[in-house]
Structure formats: C-alpha cells, structure tokens
Amino acid sequence: MRKKNRRGDGQEVNAGSMADIAFLLLIFFLVTTTIASDKGLSILLPPKREDDALNEFKMKNRNVYKVLINSRNQLLVEGDPMRLGQLRNGAKEFIDNKGRDETLSESPLEAAVSFKTDRGTSYAVYVRVLDEIKAAYNELRAEKLGMSLEEYLTFDEKEALKDEKLIRKVQKFSQYAGDNFSVNQYLNFDAIKKGQEGKRKEVEAYQKARASGKELFIERYYDASREYPLRISEAEPTKIGE
C-alpha cells in the first residue's frame, strides 16, 4: 500500500482516498444486506381433520364472525359486502360486544372469527385480511391495557420475562402450591378455568403470589391476551356445492 512513487520526487501515493473507497464499499454492504428477520403473521392451523370427532364441536351462530373472500378478492362479512378498511372496526365491535347486541357475539371468550378464502383469492389480499383481523384483536388488547396499538406491538416480551420481580413471583407461586411451575405456566395461569377444574389449592397459591408485590405489566399483558383470545379459525376449504 505504501509503494513509493517512482516518477515523483519521493512522494507517497495518496492513500487518503483509500478510506473513501473502503467506506463506499462498506456502506454498500451495509445498505444491501438485510439482516434476515423472521417476521410475519403467525397462525395456528386447526388440527388434522378427524372424520367425526372434531366436527361435532359446534359453535353458536351468533358467536362466529364470518369473513369470506371470493376469487375476485371481494370481501363478504356476515353476509354483507364490506370494504377492507372497515373490517378492523367491524371485528372489534363484534368481539367486544359482550352480549349487548343480539346479532353480535356473547363475549370475547366465546367469539371467533371464521375466515374462508376461495382457491382463486390472491395471497396478498389474504394476508391483508388476516392482518386486519389480528389488528382488531391487538387493538382490543391494547385498549384494555390503556395503551396505543404501536406501543402494544413494540412491547418487548422477551426482556420482560427476564424481570427478577417476575421470577420471584413465580418462585412464590411454586412454593405456595407445593409444585414446580415455570414462568410460562404462571403467566398463562387461568384462574377461572382452574377453579372450575377444582384445583382450589393452585388457584389460591396463584392469587397469593399475584398479590405479593407490585403488579407487573407483563401480568396485565397476559391477562389482556387471555381476555381477548385470538380465535381465528381457518375454515375448511370448501368443496364445490358444499
């Protein structure tokens, strides 16, 4: 790099521009290479179809929010055509009805969204609609927590799970219940459901642990997801004439 310039009188090659060139390359690589980020819309598919057993699980008609898209990418919600921009509020109203309106759902726990597409529906539209349905749920949860949707989405769950206060609460819970519980089990503990199952000791231990110390945000975060459980059923693909 520091070759002597033979023609000149002992002057060095100007290496100052080398840095510029290298910077240029560096910036090029910085800009072009996207660090592979695995982001997207997660969904849990319904279990494998067993011919009779699962199909018997029927829901009340009023608790199902039926969303259909045809092969021309038109949206039909509860039997009426709808624009994509209205879907979020429509779904929110439906889910959070809590029995007020006869035609809408009974409670957020009962409500479910049935989302059906045609084979000819374009994938981009499908993702958009799925996104809107998820947005409806996320907005309801965010409202429950008294925050904006953006704040809700940017909440760093991984960081909050490492919180010492939380770990201490989980330890207390395990101690009171006389069993070993993970953080996940503590946060997902459904007191109402467990109460119905007759596990009174666990419920009491949970309530005691929960009441010890200040209430943590992540506890409320999980409460909100429990109050508005994401229930999007991707309905079975229709056969012709069905």
Place this chain on the structure above:
Amino acid sequence: MAQFAKKEKPQPGISTASLPDIVFMLLFFFMVTTVLRETDLLVKVSIPQATQLEKIENKSLVSYIYVGPPKDAQQFGEEPRIQVNDVFVTTQDIPRFIAQERAKLDESQKDKIIISMKVDQNKKTKMGIVIDIREQLREVDARKVNYASVKGDEIAEN
C-alpha cells in the same frame, strides 16, 4: 492524477494511512457475517406487507417454504411453484420435507416446529397452492405457520 502531483504536501499531520485498514476490517466483518441467503431461490418471492408482525424468537425451529413463480420462466413456466431446500417440490412432498426438518431438531422440540411461508404477493399467486400446503401441514401436525411479511402501511379506513 496530474493535479494531485502538483499539490504540495502540507505539514505532516496524523497519518490516516491506517484508516483504510480499519475500514477494510469492518468491511470484511460485514461481508463475512451477513448471510445473503441460505438457499438459492428458484422462485421469485416478494413478501407481502402487514402491520401486526410477530417476531420468531427461536430461529432454529423455523423451516422455510417458498412459493412463487419460477425465475426461469422459459424452463419452468409461469405458474407458482413450491420450493424447499433448493429444489422444486409438489404438495405431496411436503410431509417428507417436514419429517426431514423435524429430524434435525431435538427430541423435546420436535413438535414445536414452525413453518415460515415465504409466499409471493404477485397477483398470480393464488390461495389454492397455499391451501394445499396448509392441508399437508395439518396432516403431519406441523400447525405453527408464519406467513412471512414485512412492515407495511396501515390501510386507510373505507
């Protein structure tokens, strides 16, 4: 170049000769660490936009399925195809692919496999092919699916 030769060198300041070395080092670091793409894509995939994105925390659990029109349209036509691990497959091959991917995971994590679907948002890519893949995934009980998407704008109301 001649212009440079004419210039008189000012008083020797701090030598910047090592600056390129440093920058090159950074450059090499970035070149080595950034993986351009794990697989050679045979299909065109432009990921759709969405707003309610979730990050996949445990990347070792993820297996990718690519769907889109082939890049080499003359050889493979324009109909969307499925690609896994550098090769085109049909929907019938999906269960075998999942079994392979499962075999790579630890015993305790075998049922936690996540399928990341990277599907093209082009108008030609219809739900039919996605539905077929989904049915196959249900068959082998790989039910955690993530539709890969990038951050997009909100849809305006009405």
